[in-house]
Amino acid sequence: MIAKTVSCALSGIDGVIVTIEADCCQGLPSVDIVGLPDTAVKESKERVRSAVNNSGFSFPQRKVVVNLAPAYIRKEGSFFDLPITIAILSSSGQLREDYTEGYIFIGELALDGSLRGVNGVLPMVIEAAKNGYTKAIVPEANAPEAAVVSDVEIYGAKTLSEAVAHLTGEAPIEQTRLNPEDLFNYADNLCGDYEDVKGQDIAKRALTVAAAGGHNVLMIGSPGSGKTMLAKRLPTIMPSLTFEESLEVTKIYSISGKLPEKAALITTRPFRDPHHTVSAVAITGGGANPKPGEICLAHKGVLFLDEFPEFRKDAIDAMRQPLEDGSFTVARANGVVTFPSDVMLVASMNPCKCGYYGDTSRECKCSAGDIQRYMHKISGPMLDRIDIHIQVPSVKYSELSVQKKTASSEDMKKAVDRARAIQAERYKDKHYSTNAGLDSKGLEEYCKLDKKSNELLTNVFENLGLSARAYTRILKVARTIADLDESENIEAKHIAEAIQYRTLDKKFWFN
Numbered sequence: 177m178i179a180k181t182v183s184c185a186l187s188g189i190d191g192v193i194v195t196i197e198a199d200c201c202q203g204l205p206s207v208d209i210v211g212l213p214d215t216a217v218k219e220s221k222e223r224v225r226s227a228v229n230n231s232g233f234s235f236p237q238r239k240v241v242v243n244l245a246p247a248y249i250r251k252e253g254s255f256f257d258l259p260i261t262i263a264i265l266s267s268s269g270q271l272r273e274d275y276t277e278g279y280i281f282i283g284e285l286a287l288d289g290s291l292r293g294v295n296g297v298l299p300m301v302i303e304a305a306k307n308g309y310t311k312a313i314v315p316e317a318n319a320p321e322a323a324v325v326s327d328v329e330i331y332g333a334k335t336l337s338e339a340v341a342h343l344t345g346e347a348p349i350e351q352t353r354l355n356p357e358d359l360f361n362y363a364d365n366l367c368g369d370y371e372d373v374k375g376q377d378i379a380k381r382a383l384t385v386a387a388a389g390g391h392n393v394l395m396i397g398s399p400g401s402g403k404t405m406l407a408k409r410l411p412t413i414m415p416s417l418t419f420e421e422s423l424e425v426t427k428i429y430s431i432s433g434k435l436p437e438k439a440a441l442i443t444t445r446p447f448r449d450p451h452h453t454v455s456a457v458a459i460t461g462g463g464a465n466p467k468p469g470e471i472c473l474a475h476k477g478v479l480f481l482d483e484f485p486e487f488r489k490d491a492i493d494a495m496r497q498p499l500e501d502g503s504f505t506v507a508r509a510n511g512v513v514t515f516p517s518d519v520m521l522v523a524s525m526n527p528c529k530c531g532y533y534g535d536t537s538r539e540c541k542c543s544a545g546d547i548q549r550y551m552h553k554i555s556g557p558m559l560d561r562i563d564i565h566i567q568v569p570s571v572k573y574s575e576l577s578v579q580k581k582t583a584s585s586e587d588m589k590k591a592v593d594r595a596r597a598i599q600a601e602r603y604k605d606k607h608y609s610t611n612a613g614l615d616s617k618g619l620e621e622y623c624k625l626d627k628k629s630n631e632l633l634t635n636v637f638e639n640l641g642l643s644a645r646a647y648t649r650i651l652k653v654a655r656t657i658a659d660l661d662e663s664e665n666i667e668a669k670h671i672a673e674a675i676q677y678r679t680l681d682k683k684f685w686f687n
């Protein structure tokens with residue numbers, strides 16, 4: 177008899193419904209799994225056989241054929257163990273098939289019949305809900321993330337026997353319901369507060385501007401000046417994630433197996449800091465069975481490139497398109513997979529090879545040529561995507577030790593939220609939502625300068641020799657500064673501040 181169960185596969189960051197058919201027919205005892213399974217799925221038969229026998233059922237002494245459909249989707253991983261087992265039990269008359277109606281099944285089995293957690297349960301359950309399934313049996317470890325999807329009843333099982341006893345009604349499992357507090361458990365697990373950063377008022381202001389307008393930032397400073405400390409705290413002042421954004425981010429972490437234990441939803445913006453030796457594929461994601469890369473893991477959050485000039489050229493080049501488009505598409509034999517990559521880029525670097533050019537505490541050992549060569553290691557096209565550059569000077573010991581109150585993340589976030597609300601309203605009919613996204617038409621429309629600010633900008637260009645690419649960057653950043661000021665017009669003082677954030681254009685580095 178043929179019996180069916182339903183499960184889900186993954187494609188990119190989304191689920192795809194998979195139907196599993198099992199047929200126990202006359203013939204020599206054997207098990208065949210067909211329908212583009214990978215090796216983990218093929219090994220499933222050994223796990224399933226042991227799990228069935230060790231859970232008080234008997235594995236059919238017949239020819240067993242298991243078919244995973246649709247066949248064109250590559251089925252990866254071990255999460256089909258449970259649905260395959262349930263289908264075999266139904267097919268061999270050990271479980272009534274109608275008990276499994278409306279359910280989807282996900283889970284890896286251990287030889288003793290216990291259910292192990294797997295990656296990607298959230299996107300699978302989201303897909304199940306879209307396709308009208310109302311109930312899911314998942315490993316207990318994955319129940320919290322699955323329960324985020326309110327349209328599907330989630331039953332977290334510890335073992336195969338528990339799952340079957342639930343289906344027959346012998347021992348129903350209690351439904352996992354999400355306590356709204358659990359959702360926000362992970363909101364306070366952020367990496368510090370700007371209150372911990374002493375001094376650095378200018379850098380903190382620049383980062384407020386960056387977060388407010390969605391501008392990419394480059395920080396230049398000596399080792400130990402606090403660049404990493406400043407960058408890590410950026411997610412604490414960016415606007416809170418909406419529920420939809422949280423779901424999207426959580427899907428990515430679910431698939432990558434990076435969801436913190438018992439976490440249901442990731443509610444804070446990600447911070448990713450790949451090492452400079454990272455490969456192009458590790459940055460963008462990809463491979464035969466494409467997995468999200470660092471830029472996708474940073475989606476809706478911060479991608480921090482520490483020691484920016486040291487990154488591999490191919491990795492930097494690979495980053496350009498996903499940074500520009502906010503998503504990255506990988507071609508596969510049977511179509512394409514798209515990974516979202518809407519990130520704020522924060523790069524940091526030393527001012528020179530030895531690290532101390534311009535530092536007041538230590539002398540720089542580099543020649544002028546050394547310094548320029550070091551700067552030229554950073555890619556021009558990447559630099560073109562960075563609106564704000566700032567110098568981060570070392571804070572003197574005397575300043576570090578004083579108990580002066582400095583701006584906290586909460587204070588800074590309030591300003592950011594106000595400026596974002598203004599932009600959301602102004603750009604409600606546009607394809608962009610922040611000043612960083614302004615196109616040339618938008619620049620013309622929203623960044624008009626009055627006589628005084630125009631004069632100032634012209635003057636600065638003539639006297640400081642700013643590069644042409646600096647011009648639109650200054651306008652965009654000035655627009656954000658005006659929004660922080662709740663000023664409809666860009667005034668001279670806003671332009672003046674924006675010019676401060678073009679360190680690399682003003683210094684001799686690039687001349």
Ligand SMILES: Nc1ncnc2c1ncn2[C@@H]1O[C@H](COP(=O)(O)OP(=O)(O)O)[C@@H](O)[C@H]1O
Nearest residue numbers: 372373374376398399400401402403404405571
């Ligand atoms: N402004 C500051 N306020 C408090 N501590 C600081 C400050 N700047 C640096 N530090 C201390 O110095 C350490 C090194 O800073 P870090 O951010 O790693 O520097 P960088 O990334 O620029 O090399 C930090 O962990 C912190 O303890």
Ligand SMILES: [Mg+2]
Nearest residue numbers: 403404405482
């Ligand atoms: Mg650092």
Ligand SMILES: [Zn+2]
Nearest residue numbers: 528530540542
């Ligand atoms: Zn130096």
